[in-house]
Amino acid sequence: MSLLNFSIFHPVLMLSAFIGTADGFYEYMMLECVYSTSDYSDMVFLVTMSFNKVVDAQYNSTLGKFVGFNEHAEKSAERWNKNQAFMQGLKADVDTVCRHYAKIFDSAVRDKTVLPKVKLSSVKKAEGNHPAVLMCSAYEFYPEKIKVSWLRDGKLMTSEVTSTMEMADGDWYYQIHSQLEYTPTSGEKISCVVEHASSTQPIVKDWNPSMPESERNKITIGSSGLVLGIIIAAAGLIYYKKKSSGRILVPN
């Protein structure tokens, strides 16, 4: 019996338990490939069989056999362990299934990195005794591990920094937000520094206290519109002048 035949049989039982009444029976088998080294030398293939949340039997490729955890499962385990073709197939699965897919998943997911989009914005302007609050947000990065810090004229700021945990967007990407409460002084340079596996260099965003980027964008769009308007108006005026000067008014 191949593992495939074996596993097709079990999910069918599970499915029938789901379709049936809420208090039906739930039998399931879990296949796991467990490893922590990048050369896959410590790969372990586990097949765990459970019935109604109770683990009955488990195959562990390091042990090279099934172990039953109750009287019935012990008998089954003994029977499976005697089936040499089946046991050899499971042993081969460490390579053909576990190492094979681990390589694919690692190159597609584990070793993938996506650069964060970093945005620096003002939450609160300084007013009287109240400090200013800046927010540095990093969006859509992968993997989860990231470091966000603040610099004042190149020196690390530690006090008054609050940061959220890395938040999962639910689509493999993450975001994080860090707030800095500080009293601005003129001529200083405040920067947000983001360190992430996707970039060999830290990503640095300098704060421009004169105007946030969104405001600058609005002004750029507004003045472009104004210039365009003036050009069209001027063209219209020239056209009108040309037309009217070509016409001779004849008094009668």
Ligand SMILES: *[C@@H]1O[C@H](CO)[C@@H](O)[C@H](O)[C@H]1NC(C)=O
């Ligand atoms: C698999 O078996 C090995 C050897 O007995 C053991 O060290 C390891 O912890 C087992 N793995 C699991 C998840 O039970």
